Amino acid sequence: MSALEEEIRKGESDVLEFKRELPDKERQFLKTVVAFANGKGGRILFGVDNATRKVLGVETELRWKMQDRITDMISNSCSPQIYMNCDWAEVGGKSLLVLSIPAAPHCPYYIRKEGMQKGTYVRVGATTRRAEPEKIRELEMYGEQVTYDSVIPRGAAPVTADEVNYLCKLLGGTQKESGRKPAITQLLNWGFVRKGEGGEYLPTNAFLLLVGRHFPFSGVQCARFKGNTQVEFIDRKPLEGSLYEQYRDTMNFLRLYLKQGTVIRGALRKDQDELPVAALREAVANAIVHRNYLVHGMIKVSVFDDRVEISSPGTLYANLSEDEMMRGISRLRNPLLAESFYKLGIIEHWGGGVRRIYDLCREGGIAAPVYRIGSDSITIVFFRRSADEVDCKGSNRKKISRSPEKLRDSIVRLIQENPRTTRAAMAASLHVSPSNVQYHVDRLRQEGIISRRGDNRNGEWVVSQKVR
Numbered sequence: 001m002s003a004l005e006e007e008i009r010k011g012e013s014d015v016l017e018f019k020r021e022l023p024d025k026e027r028q029f030l031k032t033v034v035a036f037a038n039g040k041g042g043r044i045l046f047g048v049d050n051a052t053r054k055v056l057g058v059e060t061e062l063r064w065k066m067q068d069r070i071t072d073m074i075s076n077s078c079s080p081q082i083y084m085n086c087d088w089a090e091v092g093g094k095s096l097l098v099l100s101i102p103a104a105p106h107c108p109y110y111i112r113k114e115g116m117q118k119g120t121y122v123r124v125g126a127t128t129r130r131a132e133p134e135k136i137r138e139l140e141m142y143g144e145q146v147t148y149d150s151v152i153p154r155g156a157a158p159v160t161a162d163e164v165n166y167l168c169k170l171l172g173g174t175q176k177e178s179g180r181k182p183a184i185t186q187l188l189n190w191g192f193v194r195k196g197e198g199g200e201y202l203p204t205n206a207f208l209l210l211v212g213r214h215f216p217f218s219g220v221q222c223a224r225f226k227g228n229t230q231v232e233f234i235d236r237k238p239l240e241g242s243l244y245e246q247y248r249d250t251m252n253f254l255r256l257y258l259k260q261g262t263v264i265r266g267a268l269r270k271d272q273d274e275l276p277v278a279a280l281r282e283a284v285a286n287a288i289v290h291r292n293y294l295v296h297g298m299i300k301v302s303v304f305d306d307r308v309e310i311s312s313p314g315t316l317y318a319n320l321s322e323d324e325m326m327r328g329i330s331r332l333r334n335p336l337l338a339e340s341f342y343k344l345g346i347i348e349h350w351g352g353g354v355r356r357i358y359d360l361c362r363e364g365g366i367a368a369p370v371y372r373i374g375s376d377s378i379t380i381v382f383f384r385r386s387a388d389e390v391d392c393k394g395s396n397r398k399k400i401s402r403s404p405e406k407l408r409d410s411i412v413r414l415i416q417e418n419p420r421t422t423r424a425a426m427a428a429s430l431h432v433s434p435s436n437v438q439y440h441v442d443r444l445r446q447e448g449i450i451s452r453r454g455d456n457r458n459g460e461w462v463v464s465q466k467v468r
Contacts, residue, residue: 013127018048022066026073034109034129035121037082040319041103047096057094079112108139124375134294149206149334158200163211171343204334212242220246220299222253228304235436243288252283257303275382279360282353283380284344287312289337311379322373328355408440419460
C-alpha cells in the first residue's frame with residue numbers, strides 16, 4: 001500500500017480533505033483552501049468519496065479543464081494571493097488530482113467577496129470553520145510578525161514610577177552580574193516599554209500584564225468542586241493582579257486543597273506531595289504565559305476529588321501540532337512574558353515544560369497527565385491519588401481531615417467552644433478558606449444543627465440541644 005493510499009484509508013484530517021469532484025458551489029471549496037492557507041497547509045484530493053473513502057478517480061477528458069478552473073477560482077476569489085500546486089497521482093489505476101496549499105505567510109487569507117471578517121476560515125480537526133474576531137486579529141499579527149505581548153495598546157497611558165519600580169523590583173534578582181535592579185533603560189532594551197514621540201515611556205501589553213494594570217479577562221478562576229463534577233462548589237476564588245501574583249495565589253489555592261501525605265508502596269512509607277508541586281508549577285506558568293490574551297476568557301483551575309484541571313484560553317500557536325508540543329518543540333505566543341517568567345526562575349527553559357511535567361509525574365509515581373487540545377482552549381488534567389494510596393496529612397503537618405463530615409464536626413466543635421467565633425477565625429483555625437467554612441455553616445443551619453441568635457455583629461451561634 002502506497003503512502004497516499006494509507007492516508008486515504010485513515011480519512012480526512014486537519015491537513016487533508018476529499019472531494020468526489022469540483023463542487024458546483026465554489027464557496028465550499030474555497031473555504032477549505034483559505035483554511036489550509038491560514039493554518040499549517042494541507043491537500044485536497046479530487047476523486048475520493050469522503051463518506052466511503054472510495055477512490056473514484058477523475059475522468060481523463062476532465063483533467064486539464066478541472067485544473068484550470070481550480071487555478072482560476074483561487075486566483076480570482078482569495079485574498080491575499082494563494083500560491084498552490086496541482087499534481088496528479090495514480091491510486092488503484094485511477095487518477096486523482098492533488099491540490100497542495102502551503103502554510104502561507106501573509107495571514108489572514110479570506111474569500112474576497114465575503115470580506116476579511118466573514119470570509120476568513122480556519123481548520124479545526126477535519127472541519128472548516130469561520131474564524132472568530134480574536135483569531136483573525138491573531139492571524140493579522142502573525143502575518144505582520146508581531147506578538148501580542150509586544151504591542152502598545154491604543155490609548156495606553158504612559159508608565160508610572162510606581163509601576164516601573166514594581167517591575168524592576170520583581171525582575172531585580174536577575175541582574176546577578178551587576179547586583180543592581182534593572183532600570184527603565186533596561187526595561188526599554190528588553191522591549192517592555194517604548195519611547196513615545198513626546199519622550200514618555202509607553203507600556204506594552206507585557207508590561208501592563210506584569211504590573212497588574214487593569215486588563216479584562218486576564219485573571220484566573222480557581223474552584224474546588226464537590227465530588228467529580230462541576231455541579232456544586234465547595235470554594236471558588238477569582239484571582240487578579242499582576243501575572244506573578246496570579247501565579248503565586250493559584251499555587252497557594254492548589255496547596256490548600258491538595259494533600260501532603262505518606263505514599264504507601266508495599267512495606268515502605270514515604271512522605272510526598274499528592275501531586276508533584278514542580279509539575280503543577282510548570283502547568284500553571286504555562287497557562288499564564290502561553291494563553292491567548294485576545295480571547296475573552298479566564299484561565300480556569302478546577303480541583304475535583306479525583307483530578308485537577310488547568311484550562312488556558314487559546315489553542316496551539318503558529319500551527320504547532322500536538323505531536324510537536326509533546327516532543328518539546330515550542331513556538332512562543334508571548335515571548336516577553338516567557339522571558340519574564342524565565343528571569344523569575346519559574347520557567348527553567350523554553351520548550352521543555354511539557355516533557356518536564358511528564359517526567360515529574362512519572363518520578364512521583366502518579367498517572368501521566370492528559371492534554372486536551374480544543375479549538376479555543378488547552379487543558380491539562382492531573383489525576384489525584386486514590387484514598388488507599390495516600391495517608392493524608394493536613395497543611396502545616398497537622399492531622400486535619402479534609403473530608404466534609406470531619407470538617408463539619410470541627411466547625412460545630414469550634415462554635416461550642418466559642419459561640420461568638422467568626423467565619424474568618426474558624427477558617428484560620430481549620431486551615432481552609434472562609435468561603436469553604438461558609439458553605440458548611442449554611443448546610444449546618446439548613447439541617448437545624450446550628451442557628452444564629454442576634455445580629456451578625458453582636459450575636460452568637462447556638463448548637464442544637466440534640467447535638468450537645
